[in-house]
Amino acid sequence: MLGLVNGSFYALLSLGLAVIFGLLGVVNFAHGAFYMLGAFAAYVGLEYLGVNYWWALLLAPLAVGVLGIIIERLFLRHLVTLEPIYGLLLTFGIALIAEGVMRSLFGASGKSYPVPALLRGGFNLGFMVLPIYRAWAIFASVVVCFTTWFLIERTHLGARLRAATENARLVQAFGINVPIMVMFTYGAGVALAALAGVLAAPVIQVSPLMGNSLVIVVFAVVVIGGMGSIMGAIVSGLALGMVEGLTKVVYPEASNIVVFVIMAIVLMWRPSGLFGKEP
Amino acid sequence: MRGSLIIYGVLVVLALLAPFIGIYPVFGMKLLCFAMFACAFNLLLGYTKMLSFGHAAYFGVSGYVTGWLMTVHGWGAIEGVAAGTAVSALLGLVIGAIAVRRQGIYFAMITMALAQLVFFVCLQASFTGGENGLQSIPRGSILGMVPLSNDLTMYYFVLVVFIVVYLLIRRIVESPFGQVLKAIRANEPRSISLGYKVDRYKLQAFVISAGIAGLAGSLKALVLGFVTLTDVSQGTSGEVILMTLLGGSGTFLGPVIGAGVVVTLQEYLSDLVGAWVSVIIGAIFVVCVMIFRRGFVGEISRLFARPGAAQPEKTQ
Numbered sequence: 150m151l152g153l154v155n156g157s158f159y160a161l162l163s164l165g166l167a168v169i170f171g172l173l174g175v176v177n178f179a180h181g182a183f184y185m186l187g188a189f190a191a192y193v194g195l196e197y198l199g200v201n202y203w204w205a206l207l208l209a210p211l212a213v214g215v216l217g218i219i220i221e222r223l224f225l226r227h228l229v230t231l232e233p234i235y236g237l238l239l240t241f242g243i244a245l246i247a248e249g250v251m252r253s254l255f256g257a258s259g260k261s262y263p264v265p266a267l268l269r270g271g272f273n274l275g276f277m278v279l280p281i282y283r284a285w286a287i288f289a290s291v292v293v294c295f296t297t298w299f300l301i302e303r304t305h306l307g308a309r310l311r312a313a314t315e316n317a318r319l320v321q322a323f324g325i326n327v328p329i330m331v332m333f334t335y336g337a338g339v340a341l342a343a344l345a346g347v348l349a350a351p352v353i354q355v356s357p358l359m360g361n362s363l364v365i366v367v368f369a370v371v372v373i374g375g376m377g378s379i380m381g382a383i384v385s386g387l388a389l390g391m392v393e394g395l396t397k398v399v400y401p402e403a404s405n406i407v408v409f410v411i412m413a414i415v416l417m418w419r420p421s422g423l424f425g426k427e428p
Numbered sequence: 429m430r431g432s433l434i435i436y437g438v439l440v441v442l443a444l445l446a447p448f449i450g451i452y453p454v455f456g457m458k459l460l461c462f463a464m465f466a467c468a469f470n471l472l473l474g475y476t477k478m479l480s481f482g483h484a485a486y487f488g489v490s491g492y493v494t495g496w497l498m499t500v501h502g503w504g505a506i507e508g509v510a511a512g513t514a515v516s517a518l519l520g521l522v523i524g525a526i527a528v529r530r531q532g533i534y535f536a537m538i539t540m541a542l543a544q545l546v547f548f549v550c551l552q553a554s555f556t557g558g559e560n561g562l563q564s565i566p567r568g569s570i571l572g573m574v575p576l577s578n579d580l581t582m583y584y585f586v587l588v589v590f591i592v593v594y595l596l597i598r599r600i601v602e603s604p605f606g607q608v609l610k611a612i613r614a615n616e617p618r619s620i621s622l623g624y625k626v627d628r629y630k631l632q633a634f635v636i637s638a639g640i641a642g643l644a645g646s647l648k649a650l651v652l653g654f655v656t657l658t659d660v661s662q663g664t665s666g667e668v669i670l671m672t673l674l675g676g677s678g679t680f681l682g683p684v685i686g687a688g689v690v691v692t693l694q695e696y697l698s699d700l701v702g703a704w705v706s707v708i709i710g711a712i713f714v715v716c717v718m719i720f721r722r723g724f725v726g727e728i729s730r731l732f733a734r735p736g737a738a739q740p741e742k743t744q
Contacts, residue, residue: 176533224718233533234479235717238673241666242713249706257703364543365662369541372534402552409545413526417539420529 152394153387154283154352157290158184158345160386162367164294165341167382168301170371171314172334175225175236180367181360182247183339186213187346188355189251192262202265202351210340217339221332244360251357257355286348289426293344296385301379310334320360369412372422381424434565435681438610442459443587453579454651459691460590461648466671467597468640472671473510474678475601476633477613478528479536482543483641485523486662489546490516490642491649495562496555498650505576505650510648513639519546520638520726521631528630531616540662547660561656565649576650586647593640598680600636641668663706670709673716676723686726 162180169177190209194200200208219242230417264282271278301307311322313327321327346360353359367386374385389408397404415423446451468719474477489728490512497511523546527538546633550556557563576582600606608629611619620626649655656663667690690709697705706710716723722730727730 167485176537191719208516224714227718231721234536235721237479237481237536238534238669239714239717241669242710242717245666245706245710245713249703249708249710252703253707365540368537369544372541376534405548405551406545409541409548412538412541413430413545416526416529 152391152397153287154390155393156387156390157287157294158349158386159367159370160232160294160347160364161290161341161348161381162363163370163386164297164379165338165345166367166371167248167374167376167379168297169335169338170376171379172231172331173221173225173229173236175228175240175336176368177235177338178237178240178246178364179244180240180339180342181218181361181362181364182244183213183342183358184346184349184363185251185355185360186216186247186360187343188262188350189255189346189349189357190343191350192260192355195262202347204345206347210212210343213343213346214336214340217243218332218336221335225335226328226331244364247362248357255357257357259359262350262355264351281384282351286352289348290345291387293341297341298379298383353417366408369408373408373412373415373422375422377423378424381422385423431608440591447580447583453583454477454697455691455695456653457583457586458686459577460586460646461644461651462668462691463684463687464590464593464644465641465648466635466642466668466675466687467594467617467680469668470672470677470679470683471597471600471633471637471640473672474682475606475613476609478560478630478633478634479532479538479539479669480527480665481540481639481669482523482546482636482662482665484541484660484662485543485546486520486638486641487648487664487668488518488550488655488657489519489645491554491645491655492550495565495649495655498568499565502570504570504572506571508568509643509646509650514643515641515646517635517639520635524631524634524638527649528627528634538720540665543660544662545666546650547657547662550660551657555566556655559657560652562649562657565655566654567650577605582651586651589643589647593643594680594684597640601680605629606630606654607676617692666713667709670713670716672723674712674720674723676727676729677722677724679725679729680726682723689724 162184166180169175169346190204190212191200191205194205194208195202224239224243225236228239268282268285271280271285301310309320309325310330311373312327317327327422349359368388370386371382373389374381389411392411393404393407396407403410443456446456446532446606461547461601469480469483472480475703492512494508494512498505498508503511520553523539523542525536526542530538551558567582569575570585574581576585601609608624611622616626645659648659665687671686671690673686674689675684676682693708694705695743703710720727
């Protein structure tokens with residue numbers, strides 16, 4: 150069950166990563182940092198500003214999304230013509246900055262975020278007690294994931310987005326403002342990460358380092374699912390979270406590495422990932 | 429050509445005299461170890477355009493192997509370092525074989541994920557000392573004859589190894605093998621169509637690089653007498669990228685200078701500003717990527733190059 154909770158966070162994060170990669174061609178290393186900032190925004194909001202959980206769920210992604218837009222305008226936009234490696238390195242630097250700033254301000258130790266009153270307690274399923282908050286976190290992530298999938302695959306806006314992924318210059322020639330679209334896509338992808346952070350805040354300790362190790366797992370998830378595939382990102386995120394959860398029960402020592410082992414096996418068998426399209 | 433000979437001469441003399449002009453030998457050795465590490469990394473990023481985001485794995489694992497053999501089994505310095513290097517090269521062979529199947533950004537992500545796997549193995553294996561790492565590793569002696577416990581002796585030992593490795597890397601890059609690597613850097617599909625088994629060349633370069641990174645890690649374990657999880661962590665992988673990028677990737681001297689700058693910064697800043705070090709490192713990363721992509725050496729050699737002979741920037 151814990152696995153499925155983690156899996157829903159993996160799904161949210163790898164979804165944002167896949168959307169950003171699809172349109173910008175940037176592997177957003179700062180994704181874990183934005184996840185961390187989302188959780189901290191919720192924590193700071195509650196501690197100092199009196200913003201409750203439900204508002205945080207809305208405001209934290211918004212704030213982090215704006216930050217993402219600023220970063221896109223200031224930095225990422227100027228790297229479009231270069232190799233994707235530079236985007237990775239730039240976002241790596243941004244992740245270091247975000248982590249260092251938060252560590253200087255809040256220290257390295259974890260902060261706890263209370264579960265909102267409405268979602269305390271648990272359902273008794275007979276064989277186990279399911280905490281309501283966990284069920285809510287899974288439910289919320291899955292809804293957000295599929296809404297995003299629907300937006301991209303089934304709406305007019307999504308069609309433009311996918312077209313711009315295929316050939317940005319041509320779409321621009323049709324009179325669609327691609328740079329603006331890119332900007333908001335980055336903001337939205339980053340906001341998804343922040344949303345995952347807020348959802349995760351009551352389940353785990355909020356700490357400056359929480360995004361650091363997670364982002365590498367999410368990278369592995371994305372490599373397994375096939376980069377740029379929206380559905381692949383969601384499905385493999387949920388599935389790998391469950392596999393990890395199961396490993397934690399069966400053989401705890403391996404739970405940290407099982408995702409990477411699976412990645413290695415998948416790569417040997419299908420180098421482009423399970424849902425990948427490119428050769 | 430004469431200009432670079434003079435530069436090398438000055439650098440070698442400086443390195444020889446360093447302990448006598450106020451540079452603490454342990455700091456000098458640490459610097460040389462990281463410079464060697466960065467040179468190994470540069471062989472991949474600079475000459476084959478493969479961004480390995482997990483080079484700390486080879487650096488750290490060989491440190492652990494050397495430390496463990498020398499502490500627990502009483503091996504000598506040379507045997508211990510050689511064993512560490514060999515294990516790293518082997519690890520490079522395994523990880524490289526998986527990673528070279530993909531290019532560019534995927535290669536980076538795969539090496540990163542597999543290095544994280546190595547990190548967790550080091551965290552949980554028994555011989556690495558887990559969270560504590562290996563402490564008080566003896567320096568041993570060279571084949572039982574020259575003890576290395578003296579900082580000065582150790583310094584010159586490390587310096588000799590460094591110079592040999594540096595010349596070796598130069599030789600590799602300038603060899604026909606190195607030419608093929610550069611061809612792959614310039615245009616991979618074309619190299620394939622010319623009949624080169626590109627994956628095999630890339631894997632060979634990867635193994636060499638991992639081995640040299642391991643050598644650097646082993647020496648570092650001897651110099652400082654400890655190995656910790658930091659050495660295998662992703663932060664160290666990031667640092668070596670920064671050193672190479674800052675100094676100038678694809679230049680011989682760049683990684684050495686980059687390593688010098690980064691190690692010095694860390695040495696003096698960490699007392700001064702605490703957790704802000706990672707902010708500063710991150711900011712240097714951003715500056716490097718945005719406006720300083722050729723690095724120190726790249727920018728300087730561009731200034732001195734004749735206008736017509738300027739290298740085109742590596743863009744697509």
